[in-house]
Amino acid sequence: MRAPIVLPALFTILACARAVPAPGDATPPGGAAPGAANREGAAAVDRLAEAMRERIAREAPGEVAVALVDLETGRRIGIGDDVSMHAASTMKVPVLVELFRQAAEGRYSLDDSVVVRNEFTSIADGSRYSLSPEDDSETGLYGMIGSKTTVRELARRMIVRSSNLATNILIERVSAESVRRTMAKLGAEDMRVLRGVEDTPAFRRGMNNTTTAGAFARVLEAIARCETGVAAGTPAASLGLSRTQCRELSDILAGQEFTEMIPAGVPAGVRVANKTGWITGIQHDGAIIYPPGRAPYVLVVLTRGIEDRAAAAKVASNLSRMAWEALVGAPARVAGLPSTDELLDLHRRHRVGAITEREFTHETYWSTVGPVIDGASTLSREEVGRSVEGRPLYLVRYGTGPTRVLLWSQMHGDESTATMALADLFRFLAESPDHPLARRIAERLTVLFVPMLNPDGAERFQRRNAYGIDINRDARALVTPEARTLKAIRDRYHPEFGFNLHDQNVRTRVATSDRTAAIALLAPPFDEARSDNAVRTRAKQVAAVIRQAVEPLVAGHIAKYDDSFNPRAFGDLMQQWGTSTVLIESGGWKDDPEKQYLRAANFVAILTALDAIATGAYASADPSAYEGLPYNGRPVNDLLIRGATIALPGLAPYRADIAVDFAEPLERTGGRIVDVGDLAEAAARDTLDLTGLFLHPTGPADRLVGAPASFTIRRGADPASEEVGMIDAGIVRRRTAAAPDR
Numbered sequence: 001m002r003a004p005i006v007l008p009a010l011f012t013i014l015a016c017a018r019a020v021p022a023p024g025d026a027t028p029p030g031g032a033a034p035g036a037a038n039r040e041g042a043a044a045v046d047r048l049a050e051a052m053r054e055r056i057a058r059e060a061p062g063e064v065a066v067a068l069v070d071l072e073t074g075r076r077i078g079i080g081d082d083v084s085m086h087a088a089s090t091m092k093v094p095v096l097v098e099l100f101r102q103a104a105e106g107r108y109s110l111d112d113s114v115v116v117r118n119e120f121t122s123i124a125d126g127s128r129y130s131l132s133p134e135d136d137s138e139t140g141l142y143g144m145i146g147s148k149t150t151v152r153e154l155a156r157r158m159i160v161r162s163s164n165l166a167t168n169i170l171i172e173r174v175s176a177e178s179v180r181r182t183m184a185k186l187g188a189e190d191m192r193v194l195r196g197v198e199d200t201p202a203f204r205r206g207m208n209n210t211t212t213a214g215a216f217a218r219v220l221e222a223i224a225r226c227e228t229g230v231a232a233g234t235p236a237a238s239l240g241l242s243r244t245q246c247r248e249l250s251d252i253l254a255g256q257e258f259t260e261m262i263p264a265g266v267p268a269g270v271r272v273a274n275k276t277g278w279i280t281g282i283q284h285d286g287a288i289i290y291p292p293g294r295a296p297y298v299l300v301v302l303t304r305g306i307e308d309r310a311a312a313a314k315v316a317s318n319l320s321r322m323a324w325e326a327l328v329g330a331p332a333r334v335a336g337l338p339s340t341d342e343l344l345d346l347h348r349r350h351r352v353g354a355i356t357e358r359e360f361t362h363e364t365y366w367s368t369v370g371p372v373i374d375g376a377s378t379l380s381r382e383e384v385g386r387s388v389e390g391r392p393l394y395l396v397r398y399g400t401g402p403t404r405v406l407l408w409s410q411m412h413g414d415e416s417t418a419t420m421a422l423a424d425l426f427r428f429l430a431e432s433p434d435h436p437l438a439r440r441i442a443e444r445l446t447v448l449f450v451p452m453l454n455p456d457g458a459e460r461f462q463r464r465n466a467y468g469i470d471i472n473r474d475a476r477a478l479v480t481p482e483a484r485t486l487k488a489i490r491d492r493y494h495p496e497f498g499f500n501l502h503d504q505n506v507r508t509r510v511a512t513s514d515r516t517a518a519i520a521l522l523a524p525p526f527d528e529a530r531s532d533n534a535v536r537t538r539a540k541q542v543a544a545v546i547r548q549a550v551e552p553l554v555a556g557h558i559a560k561y562d563d564s565f566n567p568r569a570f571g572d573l574m575q576q577w578g579t580s581t582v583l584i585e586s587g588g589w590k591d592d593p594e595k596q597y598l599r600a601a602n603f604v605a606i607l608t609a610l611d612a613i614a615t616g617a618y619a620s621a622d623p624s625a626y627e628g629l630p631y632n633g634r635p636v637n638d639l640l641i642r643g644a645t646i647a648l649p650g651l652a653p654y655r656a657d658i659a660v661d662f663a664e665p666l667e668r669t670g671g672r673i674v675d676v677g678d679l680a681e682a683a684a685r686d687t688l689d690l691t692g693l694f695l696h697p698t699g700p701a702d703r704l705v706g707a708p709a710s711f712t713i714r715r716g717a718d719p720a721s722e723e724v725g726m727i728d729a730g731i732v733r734r735r736t737a738a739a740p741d742r
């Protein structure tokens with residue numbers, strides 16, 4: 001439902017956490033006898049429950065309910081897990097279970113054809129109603145109204161893109177009453193499915209689907225026990241499904257496209273089968289997590305009264321990461337680092353408000369930041385060189401300590417995220433010289449900053465300098481004055497530590513996941529063999545510190561940059577010259593076109609790293625916390641248009657997928673066609689499913705690839721057939737995939 005829900009301002013935790021052993025038995029179903037190990041496991045779960053409860057109290061601006069079931073040990077955690085909330089789209093999981101159950105009974109086959117229709121009966125007053133694509137997170141099915149698809153395909157769309165239309169068609173097939181009966185058999189009667197989606201008369205009468213965290217967890221537990229055979233005796237027996245059928249069911253959940261809550265707290269590459277549910281003021285997620293080499297665990301996080309979606313997602317991903325680390329293990333954490341929350345707060349207070357967009361000139365930057373530095377007794381600024389076009393390159397100094405640290409940013413002119421963060425850092429150091437962090441750094445380090453090493457590139461907002469040379473490929477030849485300036489600073493100070501601050505392709509994903517690589521780290525190699533020595537190991541430890549610092553901000557979105565040796569690049573050669581160097585790349589973050597969120601993350605990363613070097617805390621970091629990061633994956637296209645039939649004038653219509661990239665991926669402008677054909681294996685930041693519809697190019701039709709991605713979407717191949725929408729340079733008009741109820 002999309003209707004606004006008025007919520008009382010509840011900022012309370014629902015109930016005290018309790019960790020309970022497996023039902024009715026001190027012996028976990030994993031088989032371990034009661035004993036020391038078992039008691040230890042119980043204590044670990046107690047500690048996790050306590051830590052979760054504290055975390056919720058500290059950072060959740062609303063109600064949070066949690067249910068966790070570890071199939072490995074049978075242990076459970078419940079935090080407010082019996083409080084009933086609006087189920088939102090989590091109710092699609094019970095529908096999926098019932099759909100599979102009835103198919104297993106032989107009532108129908110999942111491969112049966114169904115006519116897609118959009119007319120439903122309200123359970124409140126028997127009136128007829130329809131759904132509208134504007135209120136659905138899956139729009140492709142609307143183009144198929146009147147034609148046929150399979151039960152299986154409807155089930156998939158109901159789950160992976162939370163299609164409301166598919167849900168309503170399927171719930172009429174299986175009946176809400178049958179869903180409730182099956183839930184009762186699973187001991188999950190508190191997951192109450194009364195009706196389909198967008199039944200406004202029912203909503204007005206308060207006839208809503210509801211769930212508790214505990215009941216949702218029991219449904220997922222039944223699926224997980226059934227498919228893995230772990231203690232499958234009790235609840236899963238009620239499912240009446242084979243292991244293969246349960247695996248097929250969980251495969252649909254594992255194809256989930258909404259992964260910003262629980263999956264974001266799980267390392268990339270680990271299988272997660274989840275279903276979210278979002279309506280105004282409600283954001284839920286429930287997941288089965290399959291760590292390699294052990295039985296899965298189930299985690300459900302329900303939230304109510306957190307208006308900011310990103311905040312709710314963060315609560316869920318943090319709880320998910322805590323569960324992973326407690327149950328599966330994680331690299332040892334470095335002690336003695338400043339808290340990320342505290343640093344974020346510092347950033348809020350010292351952010352340079354005059355810079356709000358990522359494109360700015362040398363003149364703008366230094367007229368804003370220069371006076372901050374020049375007016376501070378603890379900071380100094382020196383002109384150390386000039387760019388090709390004569391713009392001054394400044395070296396900013398802070399601190400008088402024995403350890404020298406060199407940071408340079410924006411050697412690629414259009415990569416400004418860290419330059420913004422450095423402005424904020426200067427303001428913090430200038431305005432709060434007595435802050436313990438600022439003092440520690442001043443006493444123990446000499447920090448050397450070169451912000452915006454490529455001002456001529458920044459002027460044009462392009463990667464290369466005015467010679468057309470990539471300064472980061474000029475560390476060996478030193479043809480550019482900018483590269484020579486950086487090398488001269490390195491030779492003058494012989495810094496022990498270095499930070500090479502960049503932005504990377506916003507289309508880059510973490511490994512093969514569908515998550516953007518918001519931050520990528522690299523301790524560059526100093527030789528072809530990618531050997532380790534003391535210099536590089538120190539860099540890896542600093543990278544591990546940075547990972548820990550930014551994990552609460554970009555959990556699941558941190559990658560390792562390609563570590564093949566490049567003999568022309570500054571990071572690699574700095575490492576070779578004896579400076580422990582870390583590359584920080586800022587990539588893409590959802591709804592952050594000006595990179596202001598990643599600017600804050602850079603501030604946190606840089607300040608934490610400087611402090612860890614000042615205190616020596618970095619030396620206790622485990623390099624494997626860096627080494628274990630997944631690599632940057634392949635950049636994906638900005639948009640994939642799937643399933644449409646292309647109608648070019650004078651040619652017979654043909655079926656083909658279309659890949660689109662924007663000239664400006666952050667602003668989403670200038671979308672052009674980059675590929676046409678069978679793109680079933682391709683991934684994209686956004687997917688538009690136009691199965692059953694026809695694309696009529698609006699531009700010259702003599703070539704498609706390279707042309708603007710502009711089409712009229714029609715119901716037929718005939719240019720006079722009904723128009724249902726259009727795509728204008730990659731932007732979809734009138735059929736936007738807004739997602740109010742998933």
Ligand SMILES: [Zn+2]
Binds near residue numbers: 412415502503
């Ligand atoms: Zn770069």
